[in-house]
Amino acid sequence: MQGKIAVKDFTNARGYPIGEMSRRTGVNIETIRYYERIGIMPEPDRTAGGNRQYDHDQLKRLSFVRRSRELGFSLEEIRALLEMVDRDDFTCGEVHALTTGHLASVRQRIATLRKLEKALAGMAAECSKGDVPDCPIVDMLFDAP
Amino acid sequence: MQGKIAVKDFTNARGYPIGEMSRRTGVNIETIRYYERIGIMPEPDRTAGGNRQYDHDQLKRLSFVRRSRELGFSLEEIRALLEMVDRDDFTCGEVHALTTGHLASVRQRIATLRKLEKALAGMAAECSKGDVPDCPIVDMLFDAP
DNA sequence: CTTGCATCTGTAGTCACTACAGATCGTAGC
DNA sequence: GCTACGATCTGTAGTGACTACAGATGCAAG
Numbered sequence: 001m002q003g004k005i006a007v008k009d010f011t012n013a014r015g016y017p018i019g020e021m022s023r024r025t026g027v028n029i030e031t032i033r034y035y036e037r038i039g040i041m042p043e044p045d046r047t048a049g050g051n052r053q054y055d056h057d058q059l060k061r062l063s064f065v066r067r068s069r070e071l072g073f074s075l076e077e078i079r080a081l082l083e084m085v086d087r088d089d090f091t092c093g094e095v096h097a098l099t100t101g102h103l104a105s106v107r108q109r110i111a112t113l114r115k116l117e118k119a120l121a122g123m124a125a126e127c128s129k130g131d132v133p134d135c136p137i138v139d140m141l142f143d144a145p
Numbered sequence: 146m147q148g149k150i151a152v153k154d155f156t157n158a159r160g161y162p163i164g165e166m167s168r169r170t171g172v173n174i175e176t177i178r179y180y181e182r183i184g185i186m187p188e189p190d191r192t193a194g195g196n197r198q199y200d201h202d203q204l205k206r207l208s209f210v211r212r213s214r215e216l217g218f219s220l221e222e223i224r225a226l227l228e229m230v231d232r233d234d235f236t237c238g239e240v241h242a243l244t245t246g247h248l249a250s251v252r253q254r255i256a257t258l259r260k261l262e263k264a265l266a267g268m269a270a271e272c273s274k275g276d277v278p279d280c281p282i283v284d285m286l287f288d289a290p
Numbered sequence: 291c292t293t294g295c296a297t298c299t300g301t302a303g304t305c306a307c308t309a310c311a312g313a314t315c316g317t318a319g320c
Numbered sequence: 321g322c323t324a325c326g327a328t329c330t331g332t333a334g335t336g337a338c339t340a341c342a343g344a345t346g347c348a349a350g
Contacts, residue, residue, distance in 0.1 A: 033299095103262065195315075
């Protein structure tokens with residue numbers, strides 16, 4: 001049925017090497033090893049020579065971590081989520097609580113940045129931008145109350 | 146004219162010790178020493194015994210740093226601002242450019258966080274919050290494309 | 291068997307602090 | 321002058337979430 005295959009096919013074989021994990025998830029190789037060191041990812045199998053070999057579950061786990069990071073969850077939050085999942089007795093309510101807690105902190109950060117934005121925009125607007133050495137921005141930074 | 150004074154008065158005397166600098170600017174003592182180490186603050190005078198003694202200019206400089214940090218400027222940006230000021234030939238235009246550059250990065254961060262906020266709020270809304278072990282949030286994190 | 295890329299370990303750097311430990315300074319009260 | 325006691329000193333290490341090496345192997349194609 002199948003002749004020689006041109007590209008490598010890891011799907012049913014001896015597992016993915018770390019570079020393939022990186023390519024599939026977009027997580028840097030160094031970062032994958034870092035996740036292992038801090039216990040976010042488990043220690044994978046090794047080849048006879050000592051190279052890491054991951055299975056499909058580990059690929060899914062790493063994708064989970066990646067997506068959670070993209071949503072701004074801290075590694076500690078992700079660790080908590082994974083512990084729930086690993087325990088296999090988490091409830092939807094627990095996950096919801098963690099998510100809304102994180103959502104609140106995101107909203108808080110937005111509020112802080114919006115204040116900054118206003119202050120900076122106000123300062124920039126007062127500035128003549130000219131070739132002169134007298135600058136209201138510098139004055140405000142030095143002499144504000 | 147003046148008798149004994151009850152509280153310490155550093156305003157015209159031998160300079161402020163580091164604790165007084167900290168109290169007046171709100172910058173942590175360890176942080177002040179850190180700023181000195183990385184060259185944001187100059188090396189101050191010392192007492193005979195070796196304790197730091199700051200003058201009024203240094204107090205103003207530290208306030209400048211503090212306010213700039215509050216506006217979200219990085220220490221590298223602040224270093225650039227201070228170098229301009231120290232050179233004493235900066236122009237308003239230069240300062241304006243640095244400020245608007247920073248403003249752009251603040252706006253970028255706000256945009257990123259708003260996307261996160263939307264995604265998180267959407268996920269949280271779909272969640273039943275119940276006592277059940279089947280959670281759409283976890284499913285999305287595991288199985289999203 | 292060689293070439294050459296992939297992967298290995300271990301360590302140090304990033305940013306902006308913060309937190310010690312253990313020693314010394316400075317000053318108020320006696 | 322002596323003693324307490326808080327303030328300050330130096331130097332190092334920790335934080336979070338990676339990233340960047342150096343120098344040594346592994347692995348697969350030709």
